[in-house]
Amino acid sequence: MYVSLLGAVAFYLERTKGEEWIMPGYWLVFSFLAVLTWSAFVFSWIGIKKGGDFSIYSTLGAMIVKLLVAMSFALIYLTKINVDKMIFVIDFISTYFFFSAFEMWALLTNLRHPNKSK
Template sequence: MLLDSGLGISLLIPKFWVIFGGLAVLTLMAYYFSLTGIRKGGEFSVYAILGAIIVKLLISMLFALVYLLRINVDKVIFVIDFISIYFLFSGFEIWVLLTNLRDQNKSE
């Protein structure tokens, strides 16, 4: 496998890049929806951001459940890989949204 711990244990789950790509697409969709809400402004922007984050979380959990039911994988390695990818993309999304909000506040 691509990453090996040296003990014969793979650090990446099978079809890692499918999960990576799926979460990337999901994050981009949530970001686009949040950005649309921010541009509309007002109270709708808060609802759009929170709604996008919650929908992303629920779809991610459903994606993880389907993956675990279809593919036999070490559960601990899966949780570590999945959570690290999820938080990586969530951190990126929050950073970009905060940057957009800061730029919007400077222009007003």
């Protein structure tokens, strides 16, 4: 649902503001970051369910791998495809930030202990 909401905002900006706010090929970047975030979330969630030290290592490992893969993607995209670099950086960083914020929110809600008082 969060991906749909974020996609709807990007679609609205693309239709109203055009290429001055959203770069051409944005949906490739959006899709890549969505799949990357989902993969990192699933790996972290499995680690949290196993518990112990593995939960910490899996969460931090997933975040670091996600960051490195995303930055590698950005570097390759910038060198291979001719786009306005400033628009790309703004679109990429904002999309990465929103997906990471959602991932942190979802993981923190899974880490919280349930209230057992009646």
